[in-house]
Amino acid sequence: MFDPSIKLLVVDDMATMRRIVIKSCMELGFESFVEAPDGAIAIERLEENPDVGLIICDWNMPNVTGIEFLKKVRTNDQLAKIPFVLLTAESEVSQVKEALEAGVDNYIVKPFTVDILKRKLQDTYKKVNS
Amino acid sequence: MTTDDVEKEGKLLFSPYISGALEAVGVQAKIVLEASEPVRNYDRPKGVEIASKLSMISKDLSVDIIVSFPQEMFMKIYEGMVGETPETMDDEVKDCAGEVLNMIYGQAKTTLKTRGFDFGRAFPTVYSGDSLAGMYPVSTKDQMLVSFNSDYGTFYLELIVKP
Numbered sequence: 001m002f003d004p005s006i007k008l009l010v011v012d013d014m015a016t017m018r019r020i021v022i023k024s025c026m027e028l029g030f031e032s033f034v035e036a037p038d039g040a041i042a043i044e045r046l047e048e049n050p051d052v053g054l055i056i057c058d059w060n061m062p063n064v065t066g067i068e069f070l071k072k073v074r075t076n077d078q079l080a081k082i083p084f085v086l087l088t089a090e091s092e093v094s095q096v097k098e099a100l101e102a103g104v105d106n107y108i109v110k111p112f113t114v115d116i117l118k119r120k121l122q123d124t125y126k127k128v129n130s
Numbered sequence: 131m132t133t134d135d136v137e138k139e140g141k142l143l144f145s146p147y148i149s150g151a152l153e154a155v156g157v158q159a160k161i162v163l164e165a166s167e168p169v170r171n172y173d174r175p176k177g178v179e180i181a182s183k184l185s186m187i188s189k190d191l192s193v194d195i196i197v198s199f200p201q202e203m204f205m206k207i208y209e210g211m212v213g214e215t216p217e218t219m220d221d222e223v224k225d226c227a228g229e230v231l232n233m234i235y236g237q238a239k240t241t242l243k244t245r246g247f248d249f250g251r252a253f254p255t256v257y258s259g260d261s262l263a264g265m266y267p268v269s270t271k272d273q274m275l276v277s278f279n280s281d282y283g284t285f286y287l288e289l290i291v292k293p
Contacts, residue, residue, distance in 0.1 A: 013253075015222045016229040019212045020158065060232070060251060089236020110233050111158035 002125045004029030006053030011042040013061040021056055024114045039064025059088040074103040083128050142245050144274050144289045150237030151287055159210030166277040175286040180204050180258040182227040186249040192292040197231045203283035228254035267292050
C-alpha cells in the first residue's frame with residue numbers, strides 16, 4: 001500500500017491536469033504537493049524539496065519532456081530511487097516500452113478515474129518494495 | 131483522388147476523434163455525451179466562446195482538429211474534471227480546453243496509427259474572445275463536424291484537412 005503522508009511532485013504543462021491529479025490524490029489521502037509545468041522546473045523543485053517521495057509526470061510536454069525528465073531523475077544518485085509514474089494520453093506500445101526501459105515504475109493513460117489512480121499507485125509501491 | 135476517396139479518408143481520420151471525445155469527457159468529466167452523425171457541409175458552430183486547436187502533420191496530410199464550447203458547457207466540463215466551480219473563465223480555467231483536446235488526440239492517435247496515419251507530437255492552442263476569429267485555416271480541402279450533446283448543452287469537434 002502507498003503512504004499518503006509522503007510529498008508528491010506533480011509535473012504537467014497543463015494546469016488543469018495538475019489540478020486533476022492533485023484532486024484525485026487528495027481523495028486518496030495525500031496532503032502534500034509540489035507542482036512543476038515542465039521537466040526543467042521539476043528538477044529545481046526536487047532540489048528545493050528533498051523530501052519528495054513520489055513523482056507523477058506527464059509524458060508530452062514542451063522543453064524537457066516527461067521521458068527526458070525521467071532519465072535525468074534515474075541518472076541522479078540522490079533522486080534515482082523516487083517512484084516515478086508517467087501520465088500519458090497515449091497507450092502506444094512503443095511509448096510504454098521506451099518508458100519502461102528508461103526506468104519508469106508505472107504509467108497511467110489519460111483519461112483516468114480515482115480508482116485507476118489508486119490501483120496504479122498500489123501496483124507501483126508493490127513493485128518498488130518487492 | 132475521387133470525392134468518395136476523400137470522404138472515406140475523412141471518416142477514417144475522424145472516427146477515432148469521436149471515440150476519443152466520448153471517452154475523454156465521459157471518464158474525466160463524468161458527463162454522458164451523445165454524438166451526432168458527422169456532417170461535411172456546415173456553417174461554423176454558433177455561440178462558441180472558447181476553443182482549442184491542434185495542428186497535426188504527417189508525411190501526406192496536414193490536419194487541424196478543433197474542439198469548441200459555449201461557455202456554460204465548458205464550465206460544466208471543467209467542474210466535472212477539476213471538481214471546482216469556477217467563478218470566471220481565467221487563463222487557468224481556459225487551459226482545460228487544451229487538456230480536453232490533448233486527451234482526445236492521445237486517445238485517437240493510437241487508432242490512427244493502425245489506420246496508416248502517423249502524426250507526431252502536437253500541442254494545443256487555446257482560443258477565446260477576439261482570437262477565435264483567427265482560429266480557422268484560410269483554405270480547406272475537406273472538413274467534418276460532430277456535435278456532442280449532453281444534459282448541460284452541446285460542444286463541437288471539427289476536423290479540417292488542409293490543402
